[in-house]
Amino acid sequence: MCRSSKPDPAVPRRAFPAVAVAAATDVCISNNIKDRKLDQIPIAHPEVEFINGGPPCQGFSGMNRFNQSPWSKVQCEMILAFLSFAEYFRPRFFLLENVRNFVSFNKGQTFRLTLASLLEMGYQVRFGILEAGAFGVAQSRKRAFIWAAAPGETLPDWPEPMHVFASPELKIILPDGKYYAAAMSTDGGAPFRSMTVRDTIGDLPPVENGASKPTIQYGSEPVSWFQKKIGGATPSLSDHIAKEMNELNLIRYRHIPKRPGCDWKDHPDEKVKLSTGQMVELIPWCLPNTARRHNQWKGLYGRLDWEGNFPTSVTDPQPMGKVGMCFHPDQDRIITVHECARSQGFPDGYRFAGNIQSKHRQIGNAVPPPLAYALGRKLKQAIDAKH
Incomplete structure (x- = not known):
């Protein structure tokens, strides 16, 4: 109608x-x-x-x-x-x-x-x-x-x-x-000092590449002010799930040193053997051949720094994306939906809908709740001032 x-x-x-x-x-x-x-x-x-x-x-x-x-x-x-x-x-x-x-x-x-x-x-x-x-x-x-x-x-x-x-x-x-x-x-x-990756996700349990359990046990205690505020001592975690990388990307990530700021440029210049027997270059051909025109493709296949911050949250974290620094500081996997949500400041109890791609899209499109809250307080002050 x-x-x-x-x-x-x-x-x-x-x-x-x-x-x-x-x-x-x-x-x-x-x-x-x-x-x-x-x-x-x-x-x-x-x-x-x-x-x-x-x-x-x-x-x-x-x-x-x-x-x-x-x-x-x-x-x-x-x-x-x-x-x-x-x-x-x-x-x-x-x-x-x-x-x-x-x-x-x-x-x-x-x-x-x-x-x-x-x-x-x-x-x-x-x-x-x-x-x-x-x-x-x-x-x-x-x-x-x-x-x-x-x-x-x-x-x-x-x-x-x-x-x-x-x-x-x-x-x-x-x-x-x-x-x-x-x-x-x-x-x-x-x-206050700046928040770090460790402050944000340092308490979360390790998961594997392609982790898909919708809910897992928290099994830890919050160790930072942010972690206590975002969820506190919750018995379980939702959406601690990771996009599954193919075999070649997984091999590439395992060759990235676990040091701050490491990315594709830290790969050794060699070939690796896949499970099919095929030999392929460890460094993607396009990266060194086009790096001069694209700021050396800084951050692609990059690991996060525990004492640094996340890059801008995007709707589809992937190693060859515009924001390629999407790899856990220690674990050989892309950061999970839950970790992305925390990087935006979503409370642990927040629920996202759909498949893993949809959840990443919802998080990447959002205004970080702490910033939205700060704007909302100013709106309240403006309304109160009139009265």
Whole structure:
């Protein structure tokens, strides 16, 4: 069935530049939704007070080797569809999240259009880039955010970094040549030290390549503040499962020394024999032959450093991916779903749906919960300030 959702004529509407989205057209609702749930779906202003989300970022991401593909371009255009929700529902607060490259994509035109559209609607707007590692996760993850608040509301401020994290000041260059930074660099210090890989996953029991048991015994005690906060002394662990590598990749990983920063360049230049009797090069041919054009393919087939941090969490960890450093510091396997979830700051009790690929995708697409919590506190402060 389709349910008409015309805008309230009493609510003022302003032009929405360059966004050809019919937000006021009928909203079709699938027949499989029970009638009792239809009443819970917001229809128009002022039923929605807060909209937040991250339109698909793969089209803007520098980690996507296919960001010029037709599907990536469709994903980029979903920014307009997301903005149309703000134009139609007119929430009190609006928060948009995307990758760091969203600010400079298409020479900044998409970013400026987003800001101009929200301003044209009458919203107050604040934009900036935050580093998740400065808010309590052992991961380098820079993300762009746009806050918007309706007239009469207090525009939420940015949370202050709480953890020292080795990252330059995250600046957005303005048209006049000046720059703006939402948060100060932590080079001068912060209340807490940075989180490490050991702080994050050092208490987890060892598992093998291709581990597939959905639940295993924890059998340990948390030894860091992060581990106690994330789960405490839980009797079991879910999703401590690992993607299974083929024989050649497993051999390659076993030849990576168990030292910080080691990757494919630490392989010996030799051939290895597979179980089929075939002799193959230990070093993939493409890596040394194209390394000069690709920053030496730094990190591919790389091991994590116990005293370092995770690279940016991706939706499909693999040794030849854009983020190839996805190997456990000591064990010969790709990091598990549970370890990836911890790198993002998900509590141990959180459950992910689907197969192992789907679970990695859900984790890799998420805003780290500690950063989301810090933003949420600022929203609460803004609401409290009004009262």
